[in-house]
Amino acid sequence: MVESGTTTWMLVSTAMVLLMTPGLALFYGGLVRAKSVLNTMMMSWGALGVGGVVWALLGYSLAFGDGGPLQPWLGGLQHLALRGLGLEAGAGGPFPDLLFWAFQGTFAIITAALISGAAVERMRFGAYLAFIALWTVVVYAPIAHWVWGGGWLSRLGALDFAGGTVVHINAGVAALVAALVVGPRRDYGRQAILPHNVPLVLLGAALLWFGWFGFNGGSALAADEGAALAFVNTMLAPMAAMLVWMLLDVRRTGKATAVGVATAVVVGLVAITPAAGFVSPLGALAIGAVAALPSHAFLAWRARSALDDSLDVFGTHGLGGLSGALLTGVFASEAWGGTPGLLEGNVLQLGVQALAALAALAYSGLASFLLLKLVGALVPLRADTQAEGLGLDVAEHGEEAYTTGEGAVLLLDGGDGKMAPEPKPARAVGGEAA
Amino acid sequence: MVESGTTTWMLVSTAMVLLMTPGLALFYGGLVRAKSVLNTMMMSWGALGVGGVVWALLGYSLAFGDGGPLQPWLGGLQHLALRGLGLEAGAGGPFPDLLFWAFQGTFAIITAALISGAAVERMRFGAYLAFIALWTVVVYAPIAHWVWGGGWLSRLGALDFAGGTVVHINAGVAALVAALVVGPRRDYGRQAILPHNVPLVLLGAALLWFGWFGFNGGSALAADEGAALAFVNTMLAPMAAMLVWMLLDVRRTGKATAVGVATAVVVGLVAITPAAGFVSPLGALAIGAVAALPSHAFLAWRARSALDDSLDVFGTHGLGGLSGALLTGVFASEAWGGTPGLLEGNVLQLGVQALAALAALAYSGLASFLLLKLVGALVPLRADTQAEGLGLDVAEHGEEAYTTGEGAVLLLDGGDGKMAPEPKPARAVGGEAA
Amino acid sequence: MVESGTTTWMLVSTAMVLLMTPGLALFYGGLVRAKSVLNTMMMSWGALGVGGVVWALLGYSLAFGDGGPLQPWLGGLQHLALRGLGLEAGAGGPFPDLLFWAFQGTFAIITAALISGAAVERMRFGAYLAFIALWTVVVYAPIAHWVWGGGWLSRLGALDFAGGTVVHINAGVAALVAALVVGPRRDYGRQAILPHNVPLVLLGAALLWFGWFGFNGGSALAADEGAALAFVNTMLAPMAAMLVWMLLDVRRTGKATAVGVATAVVVGLVAITPAAGFVSPLGALAIGAVAALPSHAFLAWRARSALDDSLDVFGTHGLGGLSGALLTGVFASEAWGGTPGLLEGNVLQLGVQALAALAALAYSGLASFLLLKLVGALVPLRADTQAEGLGLDVAEHGEEAYTTGEGAVLLLDGGDGKMAPEPKPARAVGGEAA
Amino acid sequence: MKLIVAIVRPEKLNDVLEALFRAEVRGLSISRVQGHGGELERVETYRGTTVKMALHEKVRLEIGVSDPFVEPTVNAILGAARTGEVGDGKIFVLPVEKVYRIRTGEEDEAAVTPVR
Amino acid sequence: MKLIVAIVRPEKLNDVLEALFRAEVRGLSISRVQGHGGELERVETYRGTTVKMALHEKVRLEIGVSDPFVEPTVNAILGAARTGEVGDGKIFVLPVEKVYRIRTGEEDEAAVTPVR
Amino acid sequence: MKLIVAIVRPEKLNDVLEALFRAEVRGLSISRVQGHGGELERVETYRGTTVKMALHEKVRLEIGVSDPFVEPTVNAILGAARTGEVGDGKIFVLPVEKVYRIRTGEEDEAAVTPVR
Numbered sequence A, B, C: 001m002v003e004s005g006t007t008t009w010m011l012v013s014t015a016m017v018l019l020m021t022p023g024l025a026l027f028y029g030g031l032v033r034a035k036s037v038l039n040t041m042m043m044s045w046g047a048l049g050v051g052g053v054v055w056a057l058l059g060y061s062l063a064f065g066d067g068g069p070l071q072p073w074l075g076g077l078q079h080l081a082l083r084g085l086g087l088e089a090g091a092g093g094p095f096p097d098l099l100f101w102a103f104q105g106t107f108a109i110i111t112a113a114l115i116s117g118a119a120v121e122r123m124r125f126g127a128y129l130a131f132i133a134l135w136t137v138v139v140y141a142p143i144a145h146w147v148w149g150g151g152w153l154s155r156l157g158a159l160d161f162a163g164g165t166v167v168h169i170n171a172g173v174a175a176l177v178a179a180l181v182v183g184p185r186r187d188y189g190r191q192a193i194l195p196h197n198v199p200l201v202l203l204g205a206a207l208l209w210f211g212w213f214g215f216n217g218g219s220a221l222a223a224d225e226g227a228a229l230a231f232v233n234t235m236l237a238p239m240a241a242m243l244v245w246m247l248l249d250v251r252r253t254g255k256a257t258a259v260g261v262a263t264a265v266v267v268g269l270v271a272i273t274p275a276a277g278f279v280s281p282l283g284a285l286a287i288g289a290v291a292a293l294p295s296h297a298f299l300a301w302r303a304r305s306a307l308d309d310s311l312d313v314f315g316t317h318g319l320g321g322l323s324g325a326l327l328t329g330v331f332a333s334e335a336w337g338g339t340p341g342l343l344e345g346n347v348l349q350l351g352v353q354a355l356a357a358l359a360a361l362a363y364s365g366l367a368s369f370l371l372l373k374l375v376g377a378l379v380p381l382r383a384d385t386q387a388e389g390l391g392l393d394v395a396e397h398g399e400e401a402y403t404t405g406e407g408a409v410l411l412l413d414g415g416d417g418k419m420a421p422e423p424k425p426a427r428a429v430g431g432e433a434a
Numbered sequence D, E, F: 001m002k003l004i005v006a007i008v009r010p011e012k013l014n015d016v017l018e019a020l021f022r023a024e025v026r027g028l029s030i031s032r033v034q035g036h037g038g039e040l041e042r043v044e045t046y047r048g049t050t051v052k053m054a055l056h057e058k059v060r061l062e063i064g065v066s067d068p069f070v071e072p073t074v075n076a077i078l079g080a081a082r083t084g085e086v087g088d089g090k091i092f093v094l095p096v097e098k099v100y101r102i103r104t105g106e107e108d109e110a111a112v113t114p115v116r
């Protein structure tokens, strides 16, 4: 039976999570140079198109279908092209089954989009789309199956409330691999590459935080105590992460930074994701605070290293996800809906958490590498030097983000070589035009 | 009886649809030149004020009141100035009647705002506000009545789930007429007029998509299977439209564009609007994909024609709405909550859909023309040449969107000619100021 | 018992109100000069961190705890650090108690953030954070207790549906005091200080309006008739305020302005806040319309005075809140869920409203003054002259909002004086890099 | 060698560019400037703050030409940038001592002769 | 005829404009530039990236004047733009061979004399 | 005294600045310009509107130097800004009649000699 309160919560949560991907586009877009902001944003928007359709046609079935004998590793094909997904209440809870597909789809989409931050300002758009299409099927769907689809990690008892492993460790590692395979930007390490629009970054962070309430709260699959707990924890962890990050910033440079605050909020959100419905609110504060430390240190190191994970996807999502997965094993509490964790005397859980994280790390790392190699064997992964210098907006999309139109000459042949006659401005009907 | 789950869904949906109008302001604002971005945004914001109040005073009653003998054509006057609208559950469903007014009001507002895209950068703000005030009463309310208020089109069995005809064909045609009556911008066809801020366009598209889940999902007037179906279809159709549009872009110029993606998403959303609760998810994918074709072709033609429908309101909303109305007649499915459509053997439905679309087209076209002529007879519709050159932001609103304040001299007389004495900066209480 | 519909509404409302603070960051950020936009935005974001954690540790308990003998004045300490807040339905209604904490927390946060508008472009960030941390405990929590926590104002029968007094009068007065204590910007009254990005202001206003539906609607603490009424009134009042403001603008300068529209919407929202669940929809229209008058006049006067309440926090929130509090006493209606007001013959209620407003005014004014003096005695409140000239973004945060990176030289020693060896760009794995 | 600096209306820029290209002038650089001249000041209002805007958007062209090109260049600009209303702008002709083409190191006339 | 190019602090621009108008200099164009001089460099940090910003925001004025106006113009700028701190900027006086008013085609002195 | 005006590629700016600093040239102002030269035009499309972009992003440097510094300055720019591809830009050397340092009122050579 479909229940109206729960259905409403899942409807709203799904819309909120969907909004995260355009939010990510703004977050990432603000962090790059003005000459590549559109390309960067298109990498997220493209995931909405490509990732969404792939999820409908194939991904969902592999993640949530019944895999039969393969069930520990992969789902079956019975939901190919949305087959068998109806409007009755399904396994997810007292809301239409198709809505569960949609909710999960928004997760698949943003996971793919997250990866793009490692390869901005140089990866070719077509190659990127091809990669994430394959990646959604080959990497995301299986790992989602392991944890949420009845696969081996769920049987093992790994705790991942809303996707710390499936989404964040997974995307973070894939991003790391992409940064290495695609290689650094030519200017990287030689010139300062600075965010062109920090207010856009803060706007993106705001939409991410807002959407994350749906991401974590909706993962309760009910409008109940569990949802409320996940919600409150999603509010507290980034607050704590922000405060700690500001202190670390002050210690390092004497100043708290806006980009730092936006980053910290994301790190806090990432870290609480696997734990949201399993730890107490004070646990959430602790997780947010602690998770800020490794990520802050890693980002400081990374920018001086040769590793051009340009928007620090690994440092924020990969490492934040790792911290979150382990801290879930520490703070999980029976009284708050979780298996007991380390603090409640269950050492084992921490091991299970580590194992799940390692499994995702290994599989995602290897499979992402192979997929990039595969795509790279068919089409070049990188834009050429000149395109990179000019900026990918013009080179890959034939557009500029910000233009006055000065010096732009109208081509009236639509680019196909045949010049149309110069159009005469339409006479206003009835002589309104002066 | 008011039911909490349903009421929540209608509350949230209404807020989401209301957010679409400021979202449209960003979408439209990014597409114009920097010198008219505020005027363009004000055309949407003005609709929130003028359209909303007109809807409260008169529009709603004409659309949803009981028209007595005129019922096929127009509602009655019993809800003038919100009279008779209370908090008990009403005809809309198990949620407060007044909330149905609000939900419908957000539709009336955005429909009026949509039109503005055809007349940006030249239409006078006062004339525009007068026009949309009249238009909401004379054009929008009757057509809404025909389709949703128990009028002749609803009796005929025309399918329009969330306003493909009432909102999009209607606004699209009115925009076409406005473009013709107001006449093209002086630079149109002579100079390249390019979007000044494409990230703003993408942000606007994101808010539109987000809000559209309330637009279509809320149109189920319940938090049930129908809402979930409408929701999922609202997710799928724009994804398909985006992919097809990117392919068409690549075929034409070799490159997928960001403005194209934003446009495609809107076209997909428009096209699925009449069908959202009546077709299967695969049907939604098909509708989104197919609807991209005519709109893409039309936009390419339009920009080289003499028709300065500046932001392509007709090409996206009019034509997208038309495609959607007809495709609803094709893909509507009994199993998914609709009357059977062409694919289920019901040829007639396609005819009914065409008739409804034509009726809206004809009435909106004619009535919008007459209203513009009427307003134009009382006040000039167009800003003068100098104002258009200077940009409507300064000319119509006395503001610039982006300014450093350099060369700005404070006037301390408030513009009324009497100079005030130069203010001495306040002494800080307690000497904090250095 | 936790009820799913109500819980969903409270979850969504809380997320919407939380989004208002980053929305405010955009609203305020657009209104300042480009050189201080990040600092301005950080003042709101900082409130999310500092205010949120302070609320968790101490503020909530003082506002909503049981004060025992002190109950008329202040709550108790039983909820220190979230103690005793669980997931069962609590005093708030049929939704988890912890969610009531979260909902109230979003109010505490935005109230603190609102104050910042009076002190932008000159107040030191650290001093500001210290001030709002103290202020949340010493000023906000007690006033919230008086009105909503069972304190003396609630016993007196003062009507404040969603925080006209607790949030807006309170923040407005504190802002006034902050403007006076911190002192005006050096350029104030000498040079024109203009908004650097008006579209950002409109975007911020959009997010504020959207979130305000949760602010007022959620304050019903139920998904019922009262929520719907509050919602509809939250839609109508700003519409009316916008129209009146545009007329006043036209009367003053001949032109309706975009900054004016954004301001008017906020004034309308502020004014309806105390009344939302107590007045009829027509009453809401009236309140929005009337409240525009004093605020419009005050803003015109303020900018020519020596009072550098830079973003007019007092004029919009303080005065708007005052108008709203009094007009609630006028329009409150028994039929619409309120105590009868002046129009229903109850003169007394107006007196009670005035008293409550005065109490908040006096206490907040005095306590805010003392707190600023206290903080100012420990650390300087103001940035020095040079920092103010340079802009607080660089001076306080070491960042620029908009930069091309030209002339920026990479420091590879992380600012600690030891130069790292120049990094060699990583060799691409597998030779993808050209 | 001369450097021609011209201030023109932004809305006339495309016409000026076309006229220059027609006059075979193919090397130039432009930038946005704000100018003050005889133009009417405009009043703007932001909340309570009313200001008089003393500066207007203009475009500045900078064109290095060899001596025989000075006259055609000036004439092209004069012809294409004129509206007859106050605010059309100015042209300044400055002497230049030396010009270099960075790509080749070529000097003077050779430096401004377009390559084909 | 001379072209006076001045680089000043942005926060001093309005004072400079006022001084120029008082000196009856009414035609000029300004633009935003970034300058390097003796100013202290500032350090900025974006996540892990720390940079030294070698350029500072300045405003560039360009003023075509007839010879008798050179001195008053220079003095007006010197007076109004000075703070005494490093970074106040520079003034360059360049020779001009020819000036045209685009609106009328007037030349030289006539081209820079304001119309009334 | 000379004023050296150079148009260079934005991506070469940092190299140019470094070369200038190494040549002991420490005073300069830069601004963003858009240039037209022999560069290939690029085509952009916005919905149905296809345009040819005739202008390319460049950076303009303006450097006032005393006569002995002209050559080192020009050489520094020539060396650091060159890629060999069309579009590298130009250098113009203009005569200057007078230079003032606003902070001190110093003139000419003294005005451009960095303080220590």
Ligand SMILES: Nc1ncnc2c1ncn2[C@@H]1O[C@H](COP(=O)(O)OP(=O)(O)O)[C@@H](O)[C@H]1O
Pocket (backbone or CB within 6 Å): D007, D034, D035, D036, D037, D038, D039, D056, D058, D085, D086, D087, D088, D089, D090, E026, E027, E028, E029, E062, E063, E064, E065, E101, E102, E103, E112, E115
């Ligand atoms: N003396 C000058 N030096 C530099 N620029 C000038 C000068 N006079 C005018 N300009 C520029 O030309 C523009 C138009 O000048 P103005 O005197 O109004 O026009 P007109 O020549 O038509 O009388 C100004 O906005 C300014 O940018």
Ligand SMILES: Nc1ncnc2c1ncn2[C@@H]1O[C@H](COP(=O)(O)OP(=O)(O)O)[C@@H](O)[C@H]1O
Pocket (backbone or CB within 6 Å): E007, E034, E035, E036, E037, E038, E039, E056, E058, E085, E086, E087, E088, E089, E090, F026, F027, F028, F029, F062, F063, F064, F065, F101, F102, F103, F112, F115
């Ligand atoms: N030689 C120069 N050529 C061009 N611009 C210069 C030159 N020297 C300084 N400037 C400009 O003047 C500004 C201030 O110069 P600086 O030498 O720091 O000041 P001061 O003259 O007070 O010592 C610089 O930021 C730069 O914009």
Ligand SMILES: Nc1ncnc2c1ncn2[C@@H]1O[C@H](COP(=O)(O)OP(=O)(O)O)[C@@H](O)[C@H]1O
Pocket (backbone or CB within 6 Å): D026, D027, D028, D029, D062, D063, D064, D065, D101, D102, D103, D112, D115, F007, F034, F035, F036, F037, F038, F039, F056, F058, F085, F086, F087, F088, F089, F090
């Ligand atoms: N005659 C000129 N006057 C001013 N700027 C010029 C001139 N010629 C070229 N430029 C500037 O130099 C840039 C590169 O010029 P171009 O002729 O393409 O390069 P190259 O010198 O390599 O042939 C142009 O984009 C323009 O900004």
